[in-house]
Amino acid sequence: MRAEAVSKPHAFHAEGPVWWPDGRLRYVDLMAGDVLTLLDDGSVERAHVGEVAAALRPRASGGAVIAVERGFALATSDDLSDITPLPELWSGPIRFNDGGCDPAGRFYCGSMAYDQSQGQAFMYRLDPDGSATRVLDDLTISNGLGWSASGETAYFNDTPTRTISAFDWSEADGLTRRRAFVRLPDDLDGDPDGLCIDADGGVWVALYGGSAVHRYTPDGQLDQVVELPVTNVTACTFGGPDLRTLYVTTTRENVPDGEQPAAGAVFTCEPGAAGLPASPFAG
Numbered sequence: 001m002r003a004e005a006v007s008k009p010h011a012f013h014a015e016g017p018v019w020w021p022d023g024r025l026r027y028v029d030l031m032a033g034d035v036l037t038l039l040d041d042g043s044v045e046r047a048h049v050g051e052v053a054a055a056l057r058p059r060a061s062g063g064a065v066i067a068v069e070r071g072f073a074l075a076t077s078d079d080l081s082d083i084t085p086l087p088e089l090w091s092g093p094i095r096f097n098d099g100g101c102d103p104a105g106r107f108y109c110g111s112m113a114y115d116q117s118q119g120q121a122f123m124y125r126l127d128p129d130g131s132a133t134r135v136l137d138d139l140t141i142s143n144g145l146g147w148s149a150s151g152e153t154a155y156f157n158d159t160p161t162r163t164i165s166a167f168d169w170s171e172a173d174g175l176t177r178r179r180a181f182v183r184l185p186d187d188l189d190g191d192p193d194g195l196c197i198d199a200d201g202g203v204w205v206a207l208y209g210g211s212a213v214h215r216y217t218p219d220g221q222l223d224q225v226v227e228l229p230v231t232n233v234t235a236c237t238f239g240g241p242d243l244r245t246l247y248v249t250t251t252r253e254n255v256p257d258g259e260q261p262a263a264g265a266v267f268t269c270e271p272g273a274a275g276l277p278a279s280p281f282a283g
Contacts, residue, residue, distance in 0.1 A: 009264035014249035019239035054096035067096040067109040103151035105282025110142020128283035144195035157192040194235025238275020
């Protein structure tokens, strides 16, 4: 299966797509610090939220929770015109990178060092009361966090490990019992970046450097490949009225000038699966 562009290349580093409750795709142009909204004609609206816009999710009460460079921010309006930053969580050359909400409405986001130093990154959880807790350490490039339909299993990528991990999850204990779900073979191009889960338990993983999105069955078997005409594929999510359209973001990062003119566009396909609605932030 091959995905087709539904926008012109407009982002340097598009990431973190999420289907919004109002029926639109939102995602980030990460290093521009912008949240993007894809319009019906393939154009985009931009809202600048900080030096970095790493990930976002809708709030149950309206607006959004956003991971910015070194902390979280909240907006009560859907146009993100009233961003309120929360206190920074650390100092130094590390930034947030990707995240998502658990079934209890808590927002998790992982990080990476700007120089991609091994083991220097971590993950935080923002609770509805505004408190932030560090929940994982010894990460390198934190990516692709998503929950199964039951909520009992979470999937996560620390990209350089080339391993898709699974966790047990409960509201009381959070993420526990990390183990390997899939180890990418050495002869496969690309590393695991963003991911999403479908209603049947399939795990869809964007391959940065691999020109593809892979679907793995709940027992870890590769059963679908979506090809793209660009190398660096960053993330994916399901959207559309019935959540049956797979949206895929891409980047111009590490693409030589003049090559891959479609890099930085959003792509779609209809893979025959249905996605899950994004869990909103309860705060």
